[in-house]
Amino acid sequence: VAHTFxxxxxxxxxxxxxxxxxxDPAVIEALEVARIWLDAQRDYEELPSISAAIVxxxxxxxxxxxxxxxxxxxxxxxxxTLYSICSISKLFTSVALMQLRDQGKVDLxxxxxxxxxxxxxxxxxxxxxPVTLEGLLTHSAGLPRESDHPYWSGxxxxxxxxxxVISGLKNQETLYSSRTKYQYSNxxxxxxxxxxEEASGQPYxxxxxxxxxxxxxxxxxxxxxPQQHIGAQLATGYSGITRQGIRAEEPFFEAKGIAxxxxxxxxxxxxxxxxxxxxxxxxxxxxxxHGYTLAEMQRTHFVDPDNNTQRGLGFSVSRRDDKTWVxxxxxxxxxxxxxxxxxxxxxxxxxxxNARENPGKYANGIYELVLDAVLSAAKGDPISLTTDNxxxxxxxxxxxxxxxxxxxxxxGMGDSETAVVHWRGGIAxxxxxxxxxxxxxxxxxxxxxxxxxxxxxxxxxxxxxFFDRDAEGRIIRIRNPTNYxxxxx
Numbered sequence: 001v002a003h004t005f006x007x008x009x010x011x012x013x014x015x016x017x018x019x020x021x022x023x024d025p026a027v028i029e030a031l032e033v034a035r036i037w038l039d040a041q042r043d044y045e046e047l048p049s050i051s052a053a054i055v056x057x058x059x060x061x062x063x064x065x066x067x068x069x070x071x072x073x074x075x076x077x078x079x080x081t082l083y084s085i086c087s088i089s090k091l092f093t094s095v096a097l098m099q100l101r102d103q104g105k106v107d108l109x110x111x112x113x114x115x116x117x118x119x120x121x122x123x124x125x126x127x128x129x130p131v132t133l134e135g136l137l138t139h140s141a142g143l144p145r146e147s148d149h150p151y152w153s154g155x156x157x158x159x160x161x162x163x164x165v166i167s168g169l170k171n172q173e174t175l176y177s178s179r180t181k182y183q184y185s186n187x188x189x190x191x192x193x194x195x196x197e198e199a200s201g202q203p204y205x206x207x208x209x210x211x212x213x214x215x216x217x218x219x220x221x222x223x224x225x226p227q228q229h230i231g232a233q234l235a236t237g238y239s240g241i242t243r244q245g246i247r248a249e250e251p252f253f254e255a256k257g258i259a260x261x262x263x264x265x266x267x268x269x270x271x272x273x274x275x276x277x278x279x280x281x282x283x284x285x286x287x288x289x290h291g292y293t294l295a296e297m298q299r300t301h302f303v304d305p306d307n308n309t310q311r312g313l314g315f316s317v318s319r320r321d322d323k324t325w326v327x328x329x330x331x332x333x334x335x336x337x338x339x340x341x342x343x344x345x346x347x348x349x350x351x352x353x354n355a356r357e358n359p360g361k362y363a364n365g366i367y368e369l370v371l372d373a374v375l376s377a378a379k380g381d382p383i384s385l386t387t388d389n390x391x392x393x394x395x396x397x398x399x400x401x402x403x404x405x406x407x408x409x410x411x412g413m414g415d416s417e418t419a420v421v422h423w424r425g426g427i428a429x430x431x432x433x434x435x436x437x438x439x440x441x442x443x444x445x446x447x448x449x450x451x452x453x454x455x456x457x458x459x460x461x462x463x464x465x466f467f468d469r470d471a472e473g474r475i476i477r478i479r480n481p482t483n484y485x486x487x488x489x
Contacts, residue, residue: 022061024377025385026424030370031062033421033430037365037437040419042066044433046247048238048354049077050362053268055275055348056374063268069235069354072249082234082265083352084225084253085337086330089264090189091274092223094137094314096196096208098293101133105199108134108313112141115195118166122173129178133195136188138302138311142176143185151258155251157333162257165190182304182311186261189314193260204260215288216277221266225254234265237334240356247355250334262332268350271339275348278341298326298343329360338363345375361435368438385425400446402427405467409478409485418478418485420444427452429465429478450475 021027031054038050049067053060063079100106106115111130113119121131121143128142135141146152148168151159160168165187175183197204200211205223213221226234230252237250255263281291297313310317315326327340327348338359341348349363376383405427409418419430427444434440444452450467466479477484 021056021059021374021377024382026373026383027370027377029422030373034366034369036419036421039066040432045357046241047357051077051079051081051268051352052362052366053272053350054366054370055272056378057279057346058276060272079269080267082229082267083337083354084332084335085264085266086262086332088328088330088337088339089262091314091328092208092212093189093193093260095212095289097192098289098297099211100199102290102293106133112191115198120169124174125177131178135178136192137313139182139184140179140302141188142174142178143188144172144175145185147187148172154333157253159256159258165257182309186258189261190258212288216273218270218273220270224259224263225265235354238355253333268352271350275341279346365437404475408488410488411485412483
C-alpha cells in the first residue's frame with residue numbers, strides 16, 4: 001500500500017502530576033514551541049508520526065506524539081504507541097550480558113568460542129587477538145556487519161532464525177584483525193545475545209524479560225515485535241519518500257535470530273523509564289546492575305581514530321557542543337528511533353518515527369528548546385516570564401496582550417511559514433520548517449502599539465516588525481518591514 005501524506009495531529013499534554021520541572025511556566029512555554037515545531041515538521045516532511053519524550057532525572061517532563069500510527073486507519077499516535085526500536089535493542093542485550101559478567105558467569109576477555117563452541121567465523125588474520133565478548137559490545141571484533149542472510153532486503157525482509165545464523169557462520173570470515181578497526185555489527189550483538197542464553201541457561205527472551213524489563217517496570221517493551229498489537233498499539237511502518245513522492249507501507253517483520261541486536265519494540269514512555277533508571281543508578285548502589293557497572297558501560301572502551309567513532313559497552317558515545325552523550329539509535333524497515341542522554345545534566349531526549357527519516361534532529365531540537373528552562377527549574381531558579389521592554393533603546397513599558405499576535409503566518413514564497421510563539425514572557429518568530437528550532441527563534445521586543453523590533457543574540461534591537469489589523473481590529477499579517485506574511489490562523 002502506498003500513501004500520500006495525510007495531515008493530522010494528536011498531541012498529549014505533559015504528565016498530569018504536578019512535578020517540579022514539568023509544571024514550571026518557562027518549561028511549559030518551551031514545550032509548546034516544541035509542539036508547534038514538531039507538528040510543522042511532520043507536515044513539511046510528510047511523516048506519518050513523531051513520538052517523543054524529554055526526561056530530567058526522575059521526572060518525565062513531557063511525552064507526546066503528532067500524526068498517525070496508521071494512515072489507512074487514521075489511528076492517532078501517542079506516547080504509548082509501540083514502534084520498532086531496532087538497534088536500541090543492543091542496549092538491553094548489553095545490560096543482560098553485563099549482569100552475567102557481574103555474577104562471574106562470563107568475563108569480557110572471554111573468547112566468544114568459550115561460550116559458543118559452534119562459533120565458526122574464519123579468522124583471516126593469524127596475528128589477530130581473539131574475538132572476545134568485549135569486542136562484540138564495542139563493535140571492534142572485526143566481524144562482518146551482518147549474518148550471512150539478506151534480511152535488510154525488502155519487501156520480504158527474510159530475517160534468519162538463530163539456527164540460520166549459526167549455520168551461516170561457516171560461510172563468513174572476519175573483516176579486520178580484532179581490536180584494530182570499528183565495524184558496526186548486528187551479527188556481533190546477536191552473538192552476545194546467544195552468550196546470554198548459554199551463560200544464564202535460559203532462553204534469551206525469558207532472561208531479558210525477567211531480569212531487565214520487568215524489574216524496571218518496562219511493561220510496554222518487547223524483545224520481539226509484538227504480533228498481538230498489530231492494528232492496535234503497534235504503529236505501522238512506512239518507507240522513506242520515494243521518487244514518486246509517496247511513502248510505501250512496510251510489511252510487519254520479526255528479527256528472529258537477530259532480535260538481540262535489532263528486534264525490540266517499545267514506547268517513548270517506556271524508554272523514559274529506562275533513562276530514569278540510568279540517572280538514578282549512580283555510585284555504589286545496585287538496581288538491575290551495579291552503578292559502577294553502568295558507568296563502565298558508558299565510558300569509551302574503543303576509539304577508531306580513522307573516523308573518530310567512540311564506543312562504550314553497548315552504548316554509543318559522542319561529543320557535541322563540548323558535552324558527552326551516550327545512547328543508541330535504531331533503524332529498521334519502516335521505523336527510525338533515537339535514545340540519547342546527557343548524564344551531567346541528567347536530561348534524556350527520545351524520538352520515534354514510523355518512517356525512514358532521521359529522528360536525531362527531533363530529539364536534539366526538543367532538547368535545545370527546553371534545556372535552559374529545565375535546568376533553571378531543576379536548580380530552583382526558574383526563568384522569569386515577566387517582560388519589561390523599557391530601556392534606552394526606545395522599547396515600550398506598555399502592558400501588551402501578546403496573545404493577539406500568536407499564530408501562523410504564510411510567507412510570500414508559499415513554501416514556508418512563520419509561527420509567532422510565546423517566548424520568555426514575550427513573543428518570538430519561528431521560521432518553519434527548520435532543523436534547528438532554537439537557532440531559528442527570533443525574539444521580538446515591543447516598541448509601541450503593533451510595532452516590535454527583532455532582538456538578536458547580543459540583546460541588540462534590529463529590524464522593525466509590524467503587525468497589521470483589519471477593520472475589526474484582528475491581526476491579519478506581519479510585515480518586516482515592507483514584505484508581509486498573511487495570517488493563517
